[in-house]
Amino acid sequence: MTHPVQKSDQEWKAVLNKEQFRVLREKGTEAPFTGEYDKHAPTTGAYTCAACDAPLYKATHKFKSGCGWPAFFDAVPGAVTRHTDKTFGMERTEIVCTNCGGHLGHVFKGEGYPTPTDERHCVNSVSLKFGKDDPTT
Template sequence: MKLDRRNFVWSGATLLGLGGLGYLMRGTAPALASDGNYAVTMTDEEWRAKLGDAAYDVLRHEGTERAFTSPLLEEHRVGVFACAGCDLPLYKSDTKFESGTGWPSFYTYIDGALGTKVDNSLFGQRTEVHCSRCGGHQGHVFEDGPQPTGLRYCINGLAIKFIAA
């Protein structure tokens, strides 16, 4: 692509728009404990041994799994989706929907199960969601979901497990 004045202006406008969009996409869960005091805590070595490398990276280091790789995308039974780190129920199966994004998506969460924090790591500000019991990174929340909330909790499949009813 040739970098002329028009492309430069369009690129700048796009980056500003993405930053503004990130600002608008803020979740409604309470903020996380900034002191890191959670009911379930382990050392880094204990988390890695419990979770395995891939889930450890997502839950403990805010990594992201590749889109369309989670078997939970196809999970449609009745039950709950719980934190893979501490087993806290986070989402009811009837709040799951097909977002087409490649990650399990929910339009709401179980009261008290999540906390949020600001994520400035990618072209602006997003809202990260974490388990309120162990602090494990789940994913992000966006304001492009279905009614009744209009929210999309875009969750890493490695961060959750399904428990059938």
């Protein structure tokens, strides 16, 4: 799939730090309970893609899951694209930024969280930026 924002690895390396590049462009994962936004609990604002600034999640989508990464029950409509990920001998649903293809994490369904969607978007903090203003409204 092609994305509206296209850059070479060299161009991405010029705008992302080493950890952001590893996660967003090489599909890495940050260690659990270490990310800046794991325990972040704002009531307003939005999370955008750390690579391209596209709005991804509203603060009101975030919930405390205890999984060690920021968890969201829904995304801004059209902001996140899902792919089947068959790495590590299992099948999961990878989520990427629709605008630039940056790896965000994975989405899990049916875990029983008391959320409107019964989904958990498990997102790497390093893939996100937070702003107090909500660009999706």
